[in-house]
Amino acid sequence: MEWFTADAYGLSRLIFQRALAALYLVAFLGAALQFRALIGERGMLPVPRYVERVPFGRAPSLFQLHYSDRFFAFCAWAGCAVAVALLAGADGLLPLWGAMLLWLIPWALCLSIVNVGQTWYGFGWESLLLEVGFLAVFLGNDEVSPPVLILFLLRWVLFRVEFGAGLIKMRGDACWRELTCLYFHHETQPMPGPLSWFFHHLPRPVHRMEAAANHVTQLAVPFLLFTPQPVATVAALLMIVTQLWLVLSGNFAWLNWITVVVAVTAVDFSAWRTPSRFAPAPLWYEVLVIAVTVLLLALSYRPVRNLLSRRQVMNRSFDPLHLVNAYGAFGSVSRVRQEVVVEGTADPHPREDSEWLPYEFKGKPGDLRHWPRQFAPYHLRLDWMMWFAGLSPAYARSWFGPMVERLLDGDRDTLRLLRRSPFPPESPPVYIRARLYRYQYTTWRELRDTGACWKRGYVREFLPPTRLAAPARKP
Structure with a gap:
């Protein structure tokens, strides 16, 4: 089916996959180096105690079946190894089905960790990595052109991340509507970065411009993702620039970086590089991608209802596999x-x-x-x-x-x-x-x-x- 694939996004997919593999590596490395004190057998919130009271259906995880610190360490370091292999392009050396299975491994390991991570893993970027990582399984490799439906679903994720964050701000703290939140945010954010002191001391008119630009990027620009090129590319680039500004202003784990990575999939590089030609996608692959798309659109009902609700909540997973989630950040800003x-x-x-x-x-x-x-x-x-x-x-x-x-x-x-x-x-x-x-x-x-x-x-x-x-x- 000609409509099924998009040759022009071959380079976008390549950049996305390598960057996502790098983020997987960061996530697994953090798990390997920090888990013993946090959720290990003698940790502050031990996994064995957690799985005793939470059934598998509520928190699917390998560690529901067996847990030891040695097994957790093995899984975390195995995730690092697979991430390095993907970063090096190992998926391109495998047949299509093999590449999909290789991408499925870090997703399953990451899901297993997040679902027993308790308070330590209660952040929106955990679910975002899982949702994006699941879509990466079906994005294909060099054998086939990137599927249009998966590219659409990635834009759908990006839309919810940005638009959800914009709505939660407008519905939340009055300082966002008054354009004064950044008078405080750079000082009171969770973990300041090396430039945060300088951001805080920018003139107040600049802070107001930052807040106004944020509203435009999060409330208006996301709709342009679903318009024809080159408008969608411009929208994605605006989001990337905004996220890189946030990277400079503070430490927000991989939230900004994964948003940049997803935005890359909406960029059409054909103006700079001739699109590659790919073989036709096999029928089984087309059927699988269509089925996954139908499933994820059906699961989008609750996140969409949350977006439209006056009682919108941030960073909520509506299914135990974290397939489609609600996002948002800084609906309120601390003054002190x-x-x-x-x-x-x-x-x-x-x-x-x-x-x-x-x-x-x-x-x-x-x-x-x-x-x-x-x-x-x-x-x-x-x-x-x-x-x-x-x-x-x-x-x-x-x-x-x-x-x-x-x-x-x-x-x-x-x-x-x-x-x-x-x-x-x-x-x-x-x-x-x-x-x-x-x-x-x-x-x-x-x-x-x-x-x-x-x-x-x-x-x-x-x-x-x-x-x-x-x-x-x-x-």
Whole structure:
């Protein structure tokens, strides 16, 4: 069927597939390096305890069938290996059916991890990677031209990501309608990047222009994705530029990067490169792609209803396989940045004047002189949740206590998640406390005079001095 394929998008598919493989690699690497402290057998929220109370049908996962830290590590590193193979173009060396199976492996492994990841994997970009990764299975390889229906579904994903984010802003915080949210956002965002301090100090008219441009890109431009070329290409390029601006302004894991990757599939490169000629698609492949398209359009009913609802929710999965999801970000913007600072002391009788030494995290602000680093697309899961803890203790109820216990026990896996621990694993603190501070960016003059990019003021106690009832037994 001639209408089934689109030769002009061969290069778009190639760029998309290699970039998606790179994002898979980042995701699996993060899982391999962080899981033991977060969801491992001795982690803060252990997988075995979770699968005991959640049935397979609600959270399909290989780890529902068997879990051990060794098996999880094997799956995570296997995902890295497959991602590297896809990045190197291994799918192009296989027959069409073999390439599809190869793309299915990282999707299934990623699904298995996300569905047992609990709080640590409750972010919208997890579902976005799964939804896009599922579509990649059916995009084909060099044997066939990219299927029009899958390209359409990728634009449908991109539309929901952008339009959903635009609607949640307009329906949410009044500062988006007043174009003032960016007066605060660069300072209060979850994990600032190396340029965030400078973005915050841009003139306020520039912040208003940023907010207005964001509304145009998210509320108007997405509809142009479904128009003829070259208009659809222009729309996709506008989205890419906007996302790269966000990449410069902060650390948002792979959210911005995967949005860029999906937008590439709407770009027609035929003006710069003659389209390749492909063999006709086999009948079984056409039938499978049509069936998948019908299924995903049917599953789109609930995400569309959510988009149209005045009670729109962000980042919601409506099926356990995360095939079609609702997206959105920053429906409300914090005006004040509050950070939980965790401190320990070796004093067996802690007092206010005891020597309390702070734990330093890799991405979240702590040391006033420590300039933020660039981590995205890598996702520092504990640092992100520490930001939520600063918003409300309710966000930390399930994991903060277990984290403190592991710090008091000198747990090496937990300490590896930190930038610096003031206590070596063999000599953990006797007591730990946590205090809440308000953090603000310094001014230009304060930065020059002190060398500090942050200043802070004490707010209240978050956790009183706490010690272990009895030392935990080392394995």
